[in-house]
Amino acid sequence: MPLFAGVYAWLGDPRAATVCLLALTGVAASAFLARQPDRIPHARNTLAASVFLLLLSLVWLVGGIASPSVAWLSVCPMVAAAGGSRDRGLRWVAASVLAMLAVYLYERWIGLPAVLVRDLPLLYLVGNTCFILLVALFLVRYERNNDLALARLSEAMATIQRMATLDDLTGLCNRRELLRVLEAERERAERYQLPLSVCVLDIDSFKRVNDTFGHAVGDEVLRHVADTVQALARTTDCFGRYGGEEFLLVLGNTDLPGATELAERVRVAVMNSRAPGPGRPAVTLSIGVARHVHGEPIQRVIEVADRALYTAKSEGRNQVRTGGASVA
Known part of the structure; x- marks a missing residue:
């Protein structure tokens, strides 16, 4: 102007x-x-x-x-x-x-x-x-x-997208993303006749950790376990938080012995580690392993791994179980 x-x-x-x-x-x-x-x-x-x-x-x-x-x-x-x-x-x-x-x-x-x-x-x-x-x-x-x-x-x-697929606390895949990946792996395994295995991992006595040390320490333990397992998983594996203190490891192109061997390495690594910071409790994992049977729904392999997990819990925790057979 x-x-x-x-x-x-x-x-x-x-x-x-x-x-x-x-x-x-x-x-x-x-x-x-x-x-x-x-x-x-x-x-x-x-x-x-x-x-x-x-x-x-x-x-x-x-x-x-x-x-x-x-x-x-x-x-x-x-x-x-x-x-x-x-x-x-x-x-x-x-x-x-x-x-x-x-x-x-x-x-x-x-x-x-x-x-x-x-x-x-x-x-x-x-x-x-x-x-x-x-x-x-x-x-x-x-x-x-x-x-x-x-x-x-x-x-x-x-x-x-991150909120829809990742767990806020651990940064791992959440339950929805795990099930999506597992279904995709099932389709791939059945199309190419490949093995597919699943491990269900649960932190032993986690409620006692929360009650004794507080939920903040419990969160640190969850993150520590998540990081420890993730470091041992292959880049082709999908590891995520299934809910609470329970995790799921999806192992594409992996047979039952291979999955069991990896589960045992994971169990030992967590048992021999401790979350960073003073006063952090030592924790252990119970793990159930199962192999997907071609033609069955994907929920079936999770149920089999879950039963193996509860067998490990009932037999003293800090163990890997596959179809009820002791591995550790």
Whole structure:
């Protein structure tokens, strides 16, 4: 606005220059309102109205419908719609069209003030150049905002995906993701005639850990066990928290002896380790191992491994059991 005030004054129209400077009061008012979050919609309306009245005055003073300011009326809907309100932008479109119609009719029937600008072609050059630059700036800002919105959407989707598939406490796969992976492994095993085994792991006497040391220490123990087992699992295995202090290890392309051997290494590693920090209790695991039988539902192998786990519990804990046969 100060730029165009100077241009109009230089081209011999002090009236248009004064209008440009007066419009700055509306811009200042909108900036003041924008500092208060609850008044941001009022700030947008004030800014759009200030720009609209400025442009309508310039159209009135400098050529009517033939004025270079006519194209600038599209700025009002752009300002209004920039706040995310399509309806508000459409209302300003309607207001601009009606205003142009009113100026045209008034010019035809009554007549407008005489144009004082000495060089209208130069005014058109300056005005149209600035308008093109403004549109370019608006498009760049729009694309930037669009890219930021897409980036935030991608982050939100990734967060939702993590929440849907990972356990908050341990960072392992959660029950839903474990069952999804297990079903996918079952389909692969049956399609290519590959072995598939499952280990169900349970921390022994975990309730006593919570009751004696508190739930915060219990959480540390859960994370420690999760990290210890995860370090021994292969990259092709899927290890996750099945619920409470119970974990599930899905071993694709692994027969029962191989799964049992890995389960024993896991049991020994946990028994010989301790969660970091003073006063952390030593814990042990009971593990049940089962092999999937082709043609049976996937829940069946979990039930078999669960029964083997309870056998290990009933026979003294800190053991691996496979179909009821002792391994440790």
